[in-house]
């Protein structure tokens with residue numbers, strides 16, 4: 001265990017933004033997106049989804065040390081526009 005671990009958790013107020021970034025990443029077909037924390041284009045998103053049940057994304061940022069996991073439950077009806 002190290003006290004000097006550079007990793008940062010996702011603050012609650014940034015969770016929504018992080019979901020937006022993941023959606024952006026999916027919609028763009030895997031193009032780089034900005035980190036929800038420091039806005040650098042250094043965000044790495046690893047798809048760890050267990051389809052068809054849930055989508056899991058592991059987010060790491062090389063610039064600020066963000067490390068977070070987001071899950072998106074599948075099977076929800078999409079809202080009509």
Ligand SMILES: [Zn+2]
Pocket residue numbers: 035036037038039040042061062063064065066
């Ligand atoms: Zn960052």
